[in-house]
Amino acid sequence: MLIDLHPLLSQKGKVKQLETELEMDSFSSKMGTYQIIDKKPMNFVFTNLGDGNILVDADIDIALGIPCDRCLEVVRTQLKIQTSIEVNLSDTDEVALGKYDSEDDEILDENDFVNGTEFDVTKFAYGEILVNLPMKVLCKENCKGICNRCGTNLNHGSCGCDTTELDPRMAKALEVFNSFKEV
Ligand SMILES: [Zn+2]
Ligand SMILES: [Zn+2]
Numbered sequence: 001m002l003i004d005l006h007p008l009l010s011q012k013g014k015v016k017q018l019e020t021e022l023e024m025d026s027f028s029s030k031m032g033t034y035q036i037i038d039k040k041p042m043n044f045v046f047t048n049l050g051d052g053n054i055l056v057d058a059d060i061d062i063a064l065g066i067p068c069d070r071c072l073e074v075v076r077t078q079l080k081i082q083t084s085i086e087v088n089l090s091d092t093d094e095v096a097l098g099k100y101d102s103e104d105d106e107i108l109d110e111n112d113f114v115n116g117t118e119f120d121v122t123k124f125a126y127g128e129i130l131v132n133l134p135m136k137v138l139c140k141e142n143c144k145g146i147c148n149r150c151g152t153n154l155n156h157g158s159c160g161c162d163t164t165e166l167d168p169r170m171a172k173a174l175e176v177f178n179s180f181k182e183v
Contacts, residue, residue, distance in 0.1 A: 002120055003118065004119075008048045011048065013047070016045070017045050017046075018043070018045075020042055020121055022036070023122050029130055031133065036065075038062065039062040045058075052088050058084075058128065061081070063076050063079070064077045070138060071143050071145050071153050072146065073155075079129060079133075087119070
């Protein structure tokens with residue numbers, strides 16, 4: 001969704017408020033695709049600071065379904081993002097100041113949410129959600145994960161697999177022993 005900020009530029013101190021829906025039902029990045037379980041309308045306040053500088057205050061509140069890092073069960077993950085950035089509409093090559101740096105190799109170029117005097121709300125929200133995603137989500141602190149032999153979710157009960165970790169040299173010896181046994 002594009003918002004033309006041109007009318008705002010007519011007068012320093014002018015403010016534009018915007019409440020809008022996030023136009024996404026799922027969120028995709030190189031980490032995977034997460035369903036957006038719940039979302040509140042986003043709130044934006046644009047303030048003309050003069051000389052083409054616009055202060056953008058944004059409020060984003062969504063719940064994503066992110067798989068648990070250990071057992072893969074989907075965990076409702078609430079993201080409440082409040083952010084303020086300054087963009088300059090007279091120089092769109094360097095629109096975002098401060099928190100973004102070029103070291104992030106994200107799927108979308110997060111600096112391209114301003115084009116001329118148009119502000120792309122969806123692209124902006126995408127970049128904000130991306131930088132605020134938790135590195136790791138656990139369904140609970142002591143999640144037991146899944147059995148690496150049969151895939152049973154060990155939070156729901158044990159599967160009876162022998163998951164004793166063997167010393168690699170012991171494992172080799174056991175393999176030899178077992179191959180003799182089979183003869
Ligand atoms: Zn888990
Ligand atoms: Zn198992």
